[in-house]
Amino acid sequence: MEALQQELKEKIIKILNLEDISVEDINDNDPLFGAGLGLDSIDALELIVMLDKDYGIKLVDPKEGKAIFESVATMAKYISEKRTK
Amino acid sequence: MKLRDVFITEQNCITPIGFDVATNIQNIANGQSGIRLHQNKLLMVTPFYAAMIDDAIVKTAFQKYADSANYTKLEQMMILALLPVIEKLKPIFNQKTALIISTTKGNISALEKLREQHLQKTDLNQLGRVIATFFGFSTVPIIVSNACVSGILAVGIAKRLIQSECYDQVFVVGGDEVSKFVLSGFNSFQAMSDSPCQPYSIHRKGVSLGEASAAVCITADATNATMRIIGDGAINDANHISGPSRTGEGLYRSVERALLESAIDRNELDYINAHGTATSYNDEMEAVAFNRLGIAHVPLNSLKGYYGHTLGASGLLETVIGIQSVLENKLFPSLGFDEMGLSQPLNIIGKNEQKEINYWLKTASGFGGCNTAVVFQKMTS
Amino acid sequence: MIKQATYIKAYCSIQNNKIDLNGTSVFKTGECLFVDFAKAAYRNFELNYPKFFKMDNLSKLAFLAAELLLKNELETDRDIALLLSNKSSSLDTDIKFQESINNQENYFPSPAVFVYTLPNICMGEISIRHNLKSENTFFIFEEFNPGFMSNYTNVLLCTNRAEEVLCGWVEYYKDTYRAFLYIVTTTFGIPHDATTIQTLFNK
Structure with a gap:
């Protein structure tokens, strides 16, 4: 789980072009949206693509994303349970 | 400063439910939609709802006027939309007569090959030239590409240009086609409905895409204005x-x-x-x-x-x-x-x-x- | 035709790793890719706007030029219309998006790329940054069209649709780029006409 969380932080920074943010700046339980990293709706859509592309998880209902993308910890938990690659 | 009045005199459209305004109105009055379920893996892997015009029908209609091999489907649609307007009004193509093209993605499907000669086709200026040349406009086409407001924005721009006497008459033609590009984009936005779109309904689930072209004449001359x-x-x-x-x-x-x-x-x-x-x-x-x-x-x-x-x-x-x-x-x-x-x-x-x-x-x-x-x-x- | 006098208040040009403001060089780098140049400019002018890094190259280019022209006016509530134009629309980003959907085995269209496959998005970015709830239009021309741009700018100003117009040319395709943005007002500055803006563009 630790490794997956680290991997996710790196991916989030890279995919969402978070230029001045490093892996150390993101705590496992920090909120990703709103006040946290300040991600927005397009970022959420981009994370849905990432789940599909990198972990083989197809989100049928985008509304599910809200709970999954709450923090790096919730993402890692969801991915480890559902991943197909 | 007193601005001139601006009028619309003629209009036409090419759509899945008709190649002239009367047919479109008839179909709308009968509750006829152009939206169908399409299964075309070249456009999208999964079946999708969209309002599309059969290529062959466009070609047949266009072939009466010019060789369809020299024009893309979108160009044919846009020319077919403007043609009856021009034929009816027989404008003088001087420096006071403008052509405005409104499009969001133009010939974007030409991009699929990703080769230089096809990339030229995606150039919106080229699309403008093709249409201007077909009819004989002598002014440089004005191309408005402002996302989904382009079509109505072009009407507003034409009005302003006539009000302020830059031009006396402006022909506006708008068009876009359903493409793999746009389908996949809207799909990635989770914005596509898996049934025909339902504006304002509690059951609405997103857009259905469509393709069409339309044309109007906007002028300072009130003769026959609607x-x-x-x-x-x-x-x-x-x-x-x-x-x-x-x-x-x-x-x-x-x-x-x-x-x-x-x-x-x-x-x-x-x-x-x-x-x-x-x-x-x-x-x-x-x-x-x-x-x-x-x-x-x-x-x-x-x-x-x-x-x-x-x-x-x-x-x-x-x-x-x-x-x-x-x-x-x-x-x-x-x-x-x-x-x-x-x-x-x-x-x-x-x-x-x-x-x-x-x-x-x-x-x-x-x-x-x-x-x-x-x-x-x-x-x- | 509209005859009221209008003026160019300020102008900014970006090309070949160099930024000029009102004819004076304010920033340049050595040979490098546009993304690196844009990042260096962002750092140099201490823009502090992380969304910049999410933008496509066309938006970054337009944003940088607009930033230099508008940064001293951030506090006031101004009615500045945006009137931009270019040749290649969003083709550079269109190609990037097309590459993400061309291969059926590797078909992952990116929403963050798709949103930039419209040329007017760069105006949206500028509007958000400077809170410009104002008139907005993007035109496509074969080349910079000073005659049309000056006419239409004057239409906006003389029909009270805006107090000022931020207008110009912003073209990006395959690492070749050019931004030439200028602010037109009714009060003071260099007389605004087609010949003058063509001359400033050619510099």
Whole structure:
């Protein structure tokens, strides 16, 4: 789980072009949206693509994303349970 | 400074439910939609709903005028839309006659090959040249590419250019096609409906895409005019690049500006031809803006249920259909609407109605936070 | 035609790793890719706007030029219309998006790329940054069209649709780029006409 969380932080920074943010700046339980990293709706859509592309998880209902993308910890938990690659 | 009056004299459209205005109106009156389920793996892996025109039908219609091999489908559609307008009016193509092209993606399907000779086809200037050359325009085509408001924005721009005497006559032609590019993009936005789109409905699940072309003649000459363009505005939300403002700020301000210029009382509006894409956020935003404006009681429809979202063509196509429905004093139902799905009321047209219409409003909103509103007045002979 | 006098208040040009403001060089780098140049400019002018890094190259280019022209006016509520134009629309980003959907086995269309496949998005970015709830139009021309741009700018100003107009040319395709943005007002500055803006563009 630790490794997956680290991997996710790196991916989030890279995919969402978070230029001045490093892996150390993101705590496992920090909120990703709103006040946290300040991600927005397009970022959420981009994370849905990432789940599909990198972990083989197809989100049928985008509304599910809200709970999954709450923090790096919730993402890692969801991915480890559902991943197909 | 006194500005000139501006009029619309002729219009036409090419759509899945007709290659002239009369056929389109007939089909709309019969509740006929162009949206179908398509299974075309070249466009999208999974089946999708869209309003598309069969390539062969476009080709057959076009072949009467020129060799279709030399023109893309979109070019053929746009030329076919403008052709009867030009033939009827026989304009003099001098420096006072302009051509405005409105399109969101132009010949984007040519991009699929990703080779240089095809890339040239995607150049919007080339699309403009093809159409200008076909008819013999002597002015450089003015190309408006402003996301989903392009079509109605082009009407507003034409009006302003004539008002200020830059041109005497402007032909506006708009068009967009359904492509793998746009289908996959809207799909990645989770914005595609898995059933025909249902603007303003509680059951709405997103857009159905469509393809169409439309054309109008906008002029300073009132002879045979059907509409006077009496106000317009195109104001940005300054809020988000893809999502509409939750307060409908840009649309609110665009309509305010258009009404101010029109010098009519908002209670005189008889009809609103709105954008109504059937995405959750867009339709809700419109309801908020129209309520803030105090025009929520005005009968309103979205024509997306008949045509899908035809992007850069939509605002112009919907204006063309709006003009004809106003001339015939007909209000057409907002197809796909069943149960109210907005937080605030709107007077959504549910069935065919006869109503005296004099003043009406066309609106659109799009990516980039853009909005446009245009107010028209019917010319009475 | 509209005859009221209008003026160019300020102008900014970006090309070949160099930024000029009102004819004076304010920033340049050595040979490098546009993304690196844009990042260096962002750092140099201490823009502090992380969304910049999410933009496509066309938006970054337009944003940088607009930033230099508008940064001193951030506090006031101004009605500045945006009137931009270019040749290649969003083709550079269109190609990037097309590459993400061309291969059926590797078909992952990116929403963050798709949103930039419209040329007017760069105006949306500028509007958001400077809170410009104002008139917005993007035109496509074969080349910079000073005649049309000056006419249409004057239409906006003289029909009271805006107090000022931020207008110009912003072209990006395959690492070749050019921005030429200028602010037109009714009060003071260099007389605004087609010949003058063509001359400033050619510098």
